[in-house]
Amino acid sequence: MSPVVKLLAQRIALGLLLLFLVSILIFVGTIILPGDVAQSILGQSATPEALANLRRDLGLNDPPVTRYFNWLFGVLQGDLGTALTSGQDIATQIGARLGNTLFLAFWAAVISVPLAIFLGLLAVRYRDRWPDKLISGVTLASISVPEFVIAYVLIFFVAVKLRWGVSVATINDSMSLGDKLYAIALPVAVLTLVVLAHMMRMTRAAILNVMQSAYIETAELKGLTMFTIIRRHAFPNSIAPIVNVVMLNLAYLVVGVVVIEVVFVYPGMGQYLVDHVSKRDVPVVQACGLIFAAVYIGLNLVADVVSILTNPRLRHPK
Amino acid sequence: MADTLLEIRDLKIEATVYPPGEKPQDIVIVDGVSLALEKGKVLGLIGESGAGKSTIGLSAMSYGRGGVRLTGGDILLNGREIRRARGSALRALRGHEVTYVAQSAAAAFNPAKRLMEQVIETSLWHGVASRAEAEARAVALFAKLGLPDPETFGQRYPHQVSGGQLQRAMTAMALCPEPDLVIFDEPTTALDVTTQIDVLAAIKEAIRDTGVAALYITHDLAVVAQVSDDIMVLRNGKTVEYGPVDQIINHPQEDYTRALVSVRSMEHPEKTDEAESVLTVDHVTARYRGTHFDVLKDVTVSLQPGHTLAVVGESGSGKSTLARAITGLLPPTKGAIHFAGRTLSPALAQRTKDDLRELQMIYQMADVAMNPRQTVGTIIGRPLEFYFGLRGEAKRKRVQELLDQIEMGEGYIDRYPAELSGGQKQRVCIARALAAKPKLIICDEVTSALDPLVADGILKLLLNLQEQQNVAYLFITHDLATVRAIADSIAVMYQGEVVRYGPKASVLSPPFDDYTDLLLSSVPEMRIGWLEEVIAHRKMESAGH
Numbered sequence: 053m054s055p056v057v058k059l060l061a062q063r064i065a066l067g068l069l070l071l072f073l074v075s076i077l078i079f080v081g082t083i084i085l086p087g088d089v090a091q092s093i094l095g096q097s098a099t100p101e102a103l104a105n106l107r108r109d110l111g112l113n114d115p116p117v118t119r120y121f122n123w124l125f126g127v128l129q130g131d132l133g134t135a136l137t138s139g140q141d142i143a144t145q146i147g148a149r150l151g152n153t154l155f156l157a158f159w160a161a162v163i164s165v166p167l168a169i170f171l172g173l174l175a176v177r178y179r180d181r182w183p184d185k186l187i188s189g190v191t192l193a194s195i196s197v198p199e200f201v202i203a204y205v206l207i208f209f210v211a212v213k214l215r216w217g218v219s220v221a222t223i224n225d226s227m228s229l230g231d232k233l234y235a236i237a238l239p240v241a242v243l244t245l246v247v248l249a250h251m252m253r254m255t256r257a258a259i260l261n262v263m264q265s266a267y268i269e270t271a272e273l274k275g276l277t278m279f280t281i282i283r284r285h286a287f288p289n290s291i292a293p294i295v296n297v298v299m300l301n302l303a304y305l306v307v308g309v310v311v312i313e314v315v316f317v318y319p320g321m322g323q324y325l326v327d328h329v330s331k332r333d334v335p336v337v338q339a340c341g342l343i344f345a346a347v348y349i350g351l352n353l354v355a356d357v358v359s360i361l362t363n364p365r366l367r368h369p370k
Numbered sequence: 371m372a373d374t375l376l377e378i379r380d381l382k383i384e385a386t387v388y389p390p391g392e393k394p395q396d397i398v399i400v401d402g403v404s405l406a407l408e409k410g411k412v413l414g415l416i417g418e419s420g421a422g423k424s425t426i427g428l429s430a431m432s433y434g435r436g437g438v439r440l441t442g443g444d445i446l447l448n449g450r451e452i453r454r455a456r457g458s459a460l461r462a463l464r465g466h467e468v469t470y471v472a473q474s475a476a477a478a479f480n481p482a483k484r485l486m487e488q489v490i491e492t493s494l495w496h497g498v499a500s501r502a503e504a505e506a507r508a509v510a511l512f513a514k515l516g517l518p519d520p521e522t523f524g525q526r527y528p529h530q531v532s533g534g535q536l537q538r539a540m541t542a543m544a545l546c547p548e549p550d551l552v553i554f555d556e557p558t559t560a561l562d563v564t565t566q567i568d569v570l571a572a573i574k575e576a577i578r579d580t581g582v583a584a585l586y587i588t589h590d591l592a593v594v595a596q597v598s599d600d601i602m603v604l605r606n607g608k609t610v611e612y613g614p615v616d617q618i619i620n621h622p623q624e625d626y627t628r629a630l631v632s633v634r635s636m637e638h639p640e641k642t643d644e645a646e647s648v649l650t651v652d653h654v655t656a657r658y659r660g661t662h663f664d665v666l667k668d669v670t671v672s673l674q675p676g677h678t679l680a681v682v683g684e685s686g687s688g689k690s691t692l693a694r695a696i697t698g699l700l701p702p703t704k705g706a707i708h709f710a711g712r713t714l715s716p717a718l719a720q721r722t723k724d725d726l727r728e729l730q731m732i733y734q735m736a737d738v739a740m741n742p743r744q745t746v747g748t749i750i751g752r753p754l755e756f757y758f759g760l761r762g763e764a765k766r767k768r769v770q771e772l773l774d775q776i777e778m779g780e781g782y783i784d785r786y787p788a789e790l791s792g793g794q795k796q797r798v799c800i801a802r803a804l805a806a807k808p809k810l811i812i813c814d815e816v817t818s819a820l821d822p823l824v825a826d827g828i829l830k831l832l833l834n835l836q837e838q839q840n841v842a843y844l845f846i847t848h849d850l851a852t853v854r855a856i857a858d859s860i861a862v863m864y865q866g867e868v869v870r871y872g873p874k875a876s877v878l879s880p881p882f883d884d885y886t887d888l889l890l891s892s893v894p895e896m897r898i899g900w901l902e903e904v905i906a907h908r909k910m911e912s913a914g915h
Contacts, residue, residue: 266477273431274465274492288482364482364527 056366060357067353071346075127078341079120082334089136092332110136123335127342133335135328142339146324150343152223153313153320156236157305160243165298168248172255172294173287176263177278188256191249203242203315210238221316239316243309247301254297258290265289292359299355306351307344375448375550375583376407376430382442383425383434383607399438400425400607407600409550412577412584414594414615416630417604418821419792423587426604427553429453430585431468432460448550465492469544473556475536479528486524489543498547511542514579515572534565541573545580552577553585558593562684562848563892570596570894571905589821591630592894595619596901603627619898631896633822638833640858640874646711647672648809648842649696654705656695665691666702667866673859675809676840680857680874682847682889688866689846693812696844697731710809727757730803734815736795740787746773746798747783753805772801775838776831793824797831804835812844817852829855850893854878862886 090106091098107113111122126133132142171191175184194202211219217237227235262268263286271281310322317323321340328336360366383400400422407413415423429440432452445453452463469492472478479488489511490504499507505524512520515538528536537557544552557573558566574597577584588594594601594615601618603610603626611624622628650672657664665688673679681689694700696707698718707714710728715721733739740749750769754760760768770780776797787795796816803811813832817825833856836843845856853860853874860877862870864885870877882890891904 266472266474267480269435270470270472270478271480272464273428273433273470274495275461275463276465276491276495277461280495285480285483289480362482365529368527368530370530 055369056360059360059366063353063356063360067349071349074345075124075342076120078338078345079123082338083116089332089334093136123338132339135333135336137328137331137333142336146321146339146343149319149321149324152318153306153309153322156239156309156318156320157302159233159236160240160247160305161302163240164244164247165251167244168251169255169294171252172259173282175252175256176259176282179260187252191252194245195249199242199246200311200315202245203312206238206242219316221318223319239312239318242312243305247304251297251301255294258293259286262286262289291362295358296355299351303348303351306347373408374406375409377446378403378405378429378443380404380443381426381429381440381445383422383429383438384441385438398607403609405602405612407583407585410581410583411599412586412597414598414601415585415587415604416589416591416594416601418589418823420606421604422607423604424555427555427585427587430551430553431464431470433464466496466498466547467549468551468553469547469549471540471544471552471554471557473559475540476528476533478540479536481528484524485526485528485539489524489539489546492547496547504546508542508546511545514576515542516568534561534569537561537569538572541576545576545582549582551583551585553587555587556589559588559590564684564888567892567904570901573597574901590894592896595896595898596894603630615898619896629823633826638855638857641677642873645674648675648710649673649844650708651692651696652706652708654695654702654707656691656700656702658700665866666695669868671861671868671871673810673842673844675842676836677858678836678843678845678856680845680847680853680860681863682850682853682860683863684848687863689863690814693731693814693844693846696812697729723757727806728809730806730808731812731814732799732803732816734818736792736799737787739799740795742787745784745786749798750801750805753802757806772805775804775835776801792820793827796820796828800831808841810842810844812846814846815848818847818849832856850890862889
């Protein structure tokens with residue numbers, strides 16, 4: 053077996069193992085949370101008999117291990133359970149929400165990733181001169197301000213004063229793509245500002261690191277222009293760290309957008325999760341946690357795979 | 371002087387340095403150097419590290435490495451002044467009229483691209499040739515430089531070929547766009563002697579056949595004597611002596627040049643007294659964990675107190691692995707190590723404090739063998755504390771004694787490693803080893819990273835200390851001049867085996883086995899025409915067989 057295939061198989065197996073461990077962690081975490089589901093469903097005035105009955109019906113009296121495996125096998129078959137509070141199927145509910153979150157994340161990524169890499173290259177090209185300092189300063193400022201502040205500032209100026217966008221990003225299936233994009237323009241702008249700095253600075257650092265290499269001097273002594281050197285010689289050798297930080301930020305766009313979704317009243321996973329945490333709806337919290345973990349592990353797996361595939365030593369063994 | 375290709379007049383090069391705790395200062399690193407190079411000739415630039423030879427070499431491409439600035443004088447290439455050239459004028463000459471061969475070809479090739487792509491890049495960029503022409507030329511150069519499978523060699527990635535092959539590939543890369551001038555910056559320094567001679571011969575032949583001019587930069591006068599027409603000796607950024615190769619090698623005018631010429635002629639009469647061995651390596655076989663290949667095969671050597679055993683061989687021959695086995699870092703799979711009348715336990719963890727104390731080690735890279743955040747006093751004081759429990763004034767006094775022994779004086783006790791020169795750092799490492807009062811010191815390539823004159827000083831110091839303290843050295847080196855200078859007995863290693871072992875005089879006299887013969891005859895000699903003789907001799911031999 054070629055070393056690349058072996059390494060890839062190892063990484064994927066490790067990813068699955070990690071997901072399994074995380075599922076245990078999520079389950080244990082939700083068990084040790086204070087509070088009682090039955091109590092929160094029935095309210096403070098419920099009789100002890102009613103509470104006991106509900107606990108039995110929900111299976112809360114089974115030992116935790118049994119409950120864990122029942123849940124795990126359900127998940128493996130695509131059954132995430134039913135929400136305790138509404139009695140609806142979680143998978144169906146999450147499906148639509150996840151779609152919305154991915155829609156938002158996708159457009160934020162489409163704008164921010166190429167922009168970040170381009171700005172990173174630009175910063176390297178004009179290193180320590182004003183374009184570099186301007187890019188670094190602006191992106192650093194945007195990452196330092198809490199995202200909800202950026203969100204409200206944008207809402208105030210763009211949506212309220214200039215009336216160029218809408219402050220409530222409500223979307224539904226009957227809207228056309230154009231309408232949807234118009235609706236999410238502001239949250240996409242905020243998310244772009246939030247993730248841009250990290251990716252741009254990592255791109256800059258990764259390429260600068262490679263620019264110290266002797267083969268960059270070789271390229272310079274070949275008479276190549278600076279931009280050609282960066283494009284041909286530096287960039288191919290800095291793909292792995294760049295992809296790594298891009299994937300981390302993509303993961304953030306999916307799992308970390310709770311605040312933005314709440315600010316813009318966007319019907320995504322984050323808001324769904326927050327709602328159900330406050331209602332102590334354990335199956336929903338578990339399902340959301342597992343999906344977030346899967347997205348996170350999956351994207352990092354992609355980063356690992358890319359860095360393995362871009363390493364010439366692994367692709368072309370001696 | 372119609373044929374003058376490169377003329378440098380009164381060159382001045384400056385750099386900004388940032389000494390710790392002080393304001394940045396501008397220092398002059400090359401001052402008032404002038405030279406002229408005709409078409410098709412080779413000028414050797416020679417000097418110690420810091421002499422400014424690479425900096426001068428790169429100035430022929432109007433390039434300053436790092437923060438180096440070419441601040442004064444004229445650099446004329448093909449009659450044009452290039453020191454003040456900027457932008458596209460500069461890019462037009464780099465890689466087109468002048469090309470560069472770096473010391474470490476392994477680092478100078480982009481690991482993500484195939485060799486062919488990199489070799490022909492310049493020709494395509496400057497529009498010298500079409501892709502097909504450039505590739506054909508590259509293949510022809512690969513063949514001329516003796517690379518294996520020239521037709522397909524270019525399809526490989528840099529990590530798929532050896533160091534010597536990469537160095538030749540870099541020469542091909544430099545010659546491919548048919549430049550007027552090639553700058554060779556220590557192209558063979560990082561190679562084994564047996565590889566160096568092949569690369570050297572290939573470079574010399576390529577220079578002769580293509581009629582290109584060259585600046586050949588090296589710290590090894592014996593090497594530069596083989597390829598140059600003229601030699602310039604540099605020291606601290608100034609010209610010491612400049613003239614035809616015959617004058618520099620055979621009739622040097624300056625003391626410094628004379629010292630460089632005679633640097634390799636240090637001799638050391640071997641000691642022959644018989645005594646109980648301090649170290650006996652008894653049929654030791656070893657391999658690294660998880661591998662199925664013995665890196666040491668049935669190695670047997672022994673060493674008397676106060677004697678020096680030199681272990682020689684090229685990289686990968688197992689000489690450093692032998693040191694690891696003796697120190698316990700790599701427990702042998704077979705055999706035993708007897709030391710000072712007892713048998714050492716194979717693994718480091720089971721050895722007694724006395725075992726550790728009496729067996730010390732000095733490394734090639736003194737820089738990384740010391741904690742940069744500790745002072746010289748702390749570094750040398752550590753073994754005094756650990757082995758002898760010395761504290762306070764007693765420790766400081768002993769550190770001062772040790773500093774005297776390494777001829778450095780107590781003024782250095784509060785200095786940090788970064789404030790020392792390369793030779794001084796290695797001296798501190800020697801003092802640290804001596805502090806433990808060892809019976810045996812393993813010296814692993816301790817002079818390889820040093821300039822010849824500095825290395826000579828270290829060797830003399832080691833010999834003096836041996837005389838005073840009767841300490842034995844196991845001296846690992848690839849440099850046979852060092853061996854002559856210091857050894858009493860010699861073990862020649864090749865692919866994990868000791869192929870020749872005995873007192874120095876008998877190991878170094880004929881009849882030789884094939885490998886020792888190859889090794890000995892590959893060491894450059896300070897003599898014009900040596901390279902041709904060896905190559906001709908080898909061709910005759912291979913024809914005779």
